[in-house]
Amino acid sequence: MAEIAGVVLAGGRSSRMGAPKAGLEWHGSTLLRRVTGILARGLDGPVLVVRAPGQPLPPLPAGVEVLQDPSEGNGPLQGIAVALTVLADRAYSAFVCSTDLPLLHPAFVRRVTRDSDAADVVLPVVGGHRQPLAACYRTSLADAAARLVAADRLRPAYLFDGARVVHLDESDLLADPALRRADPELDSVAGVNTPADYRAARDRPAPSVTVQRFGVLASGSESGDRTVRAASLGAAAAAVGVVLDRHVLAALNGDQMSRDPEVPLVDGDVVTFLSADAGG
Amino acid sequence: MADTTPGGYFGRALVVDVGDGSSRVLPLPESVLRNYLGGVGLGTWLLHELGPAGADPLAPESPLALVFSPLVGTPLTTSAKFAVVAKSPLTGMLTDALASSHFAISGKLTGHDALVLVGRAERPSVLSVHGSTALLHDARAEWGRSAADAEATIRARLGGGWQVASIGSAGERGVRYATISHDGRHAGRGGLGAVMGAKNLKALAVHAATKVAAADPAGMLAAARDLRARSLGRATEKVRELGTMANVLAYNALSTLPTRNFQQGSFEAAAQLAPGELAAARSVVKSSCASCSIGCAHAYRRKGSSGKGVRLEYQNVSALGTMCGVSDLESVLAASARCDELSIDTISAGGTIAWAMECAEGGLIDAPWLRFGDGDALLRALDEIGSGTGIGRLLALGSRAAAAVVGQGSLAFAAQVKGLELPGYEPRTMQAMALGMAVNARGADHNRSGAYEADLSGELDRLRGAEPHVLAAVESEDRAAIMDSMILCSFLRGVFDEPFAEWAALLASVTGWDLDATELRATAQRIVLAKRAYNLREGWQPADDWLPERFLSQELTMASGRTASLTPQRLRSMIDGYYAVRGLDPHGRPTHSAATT
Numbered sequence: 001m002a003e004i005a006g007v008v009l010a011g012g013r014s015s016r017m018g019a020p021k022a023g024l025e026w027h028g029s030t031l032l033r034r035v036t037g038i039l040a041r042g043l044d045g046p047v048l049v050v051r052a053p054g055q056p057l058p059p060l061p062a063g064v065e066v067l068q069d070p071s072e073g074n075g076p077l078q079g080i081a082v083a084l085t086v087l088a089d090r091a092y093s094a095f096v097c098s099t100d101l102p103l104l105h106p107a108f109v110r111r112v113t114r115d116s117d118a119a120d121v122v123l124p125v126v127g128g129h130r131q132p133l134a135a136c137y138r139t140s141l142a143d144a145a146a147r148l149v150a151a152d153r154l155r156p157a158y159l160f161d162g163a164r165v166v167h168l169d170e171s172d173l174l175a176d177p178a179l180r181r182a183d184p185e186l187d188s189v190a191g192v193n194t195p196a197d198y199r200a201a202r203d204r205p206a207p208s209v210t211v212q213r214f215g216v217l218a219s220g221s222e223s224g225d226r227t228v229r230a231a232s233l234g235a236a237a238a239a240v241g242v243v244l245d246r247h248v249l250a251a252l253n254g255d256q257m258s259r260d261p262e263v264p265l266v267d268g269d270v271v272t273f274l275s276a277d278a279g280g
Numbered sequence: 281m282a283d284t285t286p287g288g289y290f291g292r293a294l295v296v297d298v299g300d301g302s303s304r305v306l307p308l309p310e311s312v313l314r315n316y317l318g319g320v321g322l323g324t325w326l327l328h329e330l331g332p333a334g335a336d337p338l339a340p341e342s343p344l345a346l347v348f349s350p351l352v353g354t355p356l357t358t359s360a361k362f363a364v365v366a367k368s369p370l371t372g373m374l375t376d377a378l379a380s381s382h383f384a385i386s387g388k389l390t391g392h393d394a395l396v397l398v399g400r401a402e403r404p405s406v407l408s409v410h411g412s413t414a415l416l417h418d419a420r421a422e423w424g425r426s427a428a429d430a431e432a433t434i435r436a437r438l439g440g441g442w443q444v445a446s447i448g449s450a451g452e453r454g455v456r457y458a459t460i461s462h463d464g465r466h467a468g469r470g471g472l473g474a475v476m477g478a479k480n481l482k483a484l485a486v487h488a489a490t491k492v493a494a495a496d497p498a499g500m501l502a503a504a505r506d507l508r509a510r511s512l513g514r515a516t517e518k519v520r521e522l523g524t525m526a527n528v529l530a531y532n533a534l535s536t537l538p539t540r541n542f543q544q545g546s547f548e549a550a551a552q553l554a555p556g557e558l559a560a561a562r563s564v565v566k567s568s569c570a571s572c573s574i575g576c577a578h579a580y581r582r583k584g585s586s587g588k589g590v591r592l593e594y595q596n597v598s599a600l601g602t603m604c605g606v607s608d609l610e611s612v613l614a615a616s617a618r619c620d621e622l623s624i625d626t627i628s629a630g631g632t633i634a635w636a637m638e639c640a641e642g643g644l645i646d647a648p649w650l651r652f653g654d655g656d657a658l659l660r661a662l663d664e665i666g667s668g669t670g671i672g673r674l675l676a677l678g679s680r681a682a683a684a685v686v687g688q689g690s691l692a693f694a695a696q697v698k699g700l701e702l703p704g705y706e707p708r709t710m711q712a713m714a715l716g717m718a719v720n721a722r723g724a725d726h727n728r729s730g731a732y733e734a735d736l737s738g739e740l741d742r743l744r745g746a747e748p749h750v751l752a753a754v755e756s757e758d759r760a761a762i763m764d765s766m767i768l769c770s771f772l773r774g775v776f777d778e779p780f781a782e783w784a785a786l787l788a789s790v791t792g793w794d795l796d797a798t799e800l801r802a803t804a805q806r807i808v809l810a811k812r813a814y815n816l817r818e819g820w821q822p823a824d825d826w827l828p829e830r831f832l833s834q835e836l837t838m839a840s841g842r843t844a845s846l847t848p849q850r851l852r853s854m855i856d857g858y859y860a861v862r863g864l865d866p867h868g869r870p871t872h873s874a875a876t877t
Contacts, residue, residue, distance in 0.1 A: 216522065216526070254534055258738045
């Protein structure tokens with residue numbers, strides 16, 4: 001067991017948004033689908049979603065586990081307690097975030113979790129604000145979190161008392177070259193709480209990604225790299241006229257393979273399309 | 281054909297002692313044919329029956345079996361293939377290799393489901409088989425010639441209608457990865473050419489003498505038309521359009537392209553060896569195997585040459601190019617041509633030379649001229665392997681045996697399993713394939729285990745081997761066992777939606793058997809276990825199901841910057857899972873219940 005899991009807290013009333021944030025459209029996908037995909041890209045461990053009791057969720061990729069808060073209205077600490085309890089014997093730590101971070105970048109997730117060995121909580125501080133819903137928690141905090149919820153002490157900050165907390169301010173975070181390159185403004189923690197927030201984020205240009213095509217997908221004038229704007233694998237495929245079916249799949253940054261069109265993309269990604277029919 | 285013989289079969293093998301030219305017919309009961317089908321399955325059964333336990337692979341009594349199948353000779357696309365099965369001089373275990381050509385059809389139509397050769401001829405000879413007549417002919421004039429030359433002269437000597445499978449000079453010299461070739465196609469892996477050479481046999485010539493009927497000719501013809509149409513669909517588009525070379529750039533981007541003896545997983549000059557670059561610089565000649573509608577073969581002309589060109593496969597390029605760090609296209613083409621002339625396996629040749637290059641650069645062997653990236657050194661090494669001179673004497677043994685001679689820790693980076701050099705798939709970034717190569721009976725092999733397909737499917741995490749990888753490796757091995765036994769080309773894999781059920785229907789139309797997918801799955805398991813049982817009989821040990829230390833102790837930096845690692849614990853866990861799924865005991869030995877399936 002050496003993994004770091006990912007947890008998305010999908011509950012919450014979304015009262016200022018006026019609509020459940022989890023299901024908000026995001027470039028042909030949903031906000032929750034995007035955030036779970038970003039965590040899967042940034043972490044080696046399982047990805048969990050914690051929802052409110054009975055809360056409907058948009059479709060999620062295979063492998064994402066869904067948990068449920070035991071009661072409504074207890075805030076994020078309850079979700080943290082539920083997730084850490086389930087993960088206690090499966091992962092040492094978990095990156096926990098809310099569902100309203102459409103600009104979350106895998107490089108941010110990796111930077112925060114990199115210090116997980118040194119602390120019970122790795123807590124980013126951006127713009128002078130602590131970010132408990134974009135932070136990394138030791139799963140051994142599960143009992144403490146559950147006790148706080150039982151005592152009706154529902155603010156995540158209570159969990160920091162008595163815990164070893166490493167704070168990462170902007171300079172700490174941006175000292176990481178990968179994060180500095182990928183997300184220099186630390187938009188990863190820019191939550192969308194209101195319709196105006198959402199519209200502003202949604203109106204931003206889709207990520208700029210490089211597309212490569214190999215094999216028969218690269219014949220003739222269609223060979224060579226191309227830069228396109230695409231927030232998902234499906235959008236990148238469409239931009240270069242590739243159909244993601246059983247005969248085609250993609251590699252993301254030369255790493256994992258997928259043909260799921262909703263896999264989220266971020267600035268700087270390299271998407272490689274190739275024939276799925278291997279052999280030789 | 282006797283009344284009880286199923287369609288597509290003759291129900292007999294011809295066993296020829298090339299020591300005195302005598303022959304006998306070995307009846308093949310229907311139960312054996314149904315349990316092992318043909319090809320590598322039937323070949324494995326024949327080795328159990330006819331191969332003395334513990335015999336040296338190069339001893340006269342060790343059999344060399346050329347095995348056909350019920351589909352050979354039918355219009356089913358890609359079915360004109362034969363399997364060659366023997367105890368390998370490279371691994372000391374079972375090896376089986378397939379080749380495609382008209383030899384398969386003529387060999388079967390001698391009236392036998394297999395031709396088995398034992399003994400040792402007094403002088404270099406050719407064995408001819410026409411019907412049940414087996415004759416030995418003097419081949420001293422052909423000895424020392426390339427397989428292609430020998431094939432031509434023997435056909436000229438015997439007259440029309442003969443097909444000839446021959447060895448090159450490497451087989452004569454006992455190079456442990458020598459091949460048997462016909463019409464430019466090779467039964468390539470495991471040193472079958474050395475087994476033939478040890479019998480003083482330059483070639484086997486066959487002449488059709490009879491016919492064989494399918495049980496349901498109309499049904500078989502309909503199936504053949506359907507399969508041909510499907511063979512021209514998108515599932516084979518890549519190999520039809522670009523050949524297997526289409527893998528080079530894609531695998532490079534995925535860090536699965538073995539480079540400099542697996543010290544890296546991508547090659548900075550891969551583009552120079554990619555099909556687009558090749559096509560721009562050379563004229564390309566496409567061709568097909570006999571009875572094949574796919575046409576994966578792509579030959580590239582060398583500078584100043586106007587001949588048929590040199591066939592280049594992905595495996596040639598990875599073994600002779602990237603594994604040796606050679607980016608010069610002309611050198612890779614020349615090296616491929618040299619391997620063809622000598623009739624040696626390009627994968628083992630390249631893998632062994634790459635190991636030697638690393639040894640030389642590390643000062644473990646005295647060959648200062650042998651350096652990664654040096655195309656001339658690559659060609660010199662091949663020449664010395666072929667002539668049995670200089671360092672060639674050592675390299676002719678293959679990397680495992682050569683490492684045993686050199687010592688000094690060099691076995692840790694000899695990229696082989698059971699003595700068979702790894703094909704062009706990096707196990708740290710393809711962990712289903714890592715398992716497939718570790719446990720396969722033939723050794724590190726991409727034909728009997730195509731688990732790389734699962735790694736590249738997007739369905740599992742190729743960097744973190746676990747239970748899904750075990751299931752994928754078992755499934756891949758089972759599919760290969762059937763395809764290589766019935767026989768169809770593995771490039772047809774993608775055209776089947778329900779492979780076992782569809783294969784059962786194909787076989788049923790030819791044989792008349794009432795087959796279904798369940799029975800074929802049991803057949804696959806039987807064949808896989810029969811190979812394992814043969815190896816066990818010949819001295820297999822649990823430690824033989826393992827990967828070289830390099831892959832388990834050194835992380836691989838991927839092009840993405842991520843590191844890929846395969847720990848001994850993870851490999852052990854996958855192997856244990858494989859044993860459990862296969863019904864083996866914890867040490868990898870067939871249990872009574874598994875062995876009697």
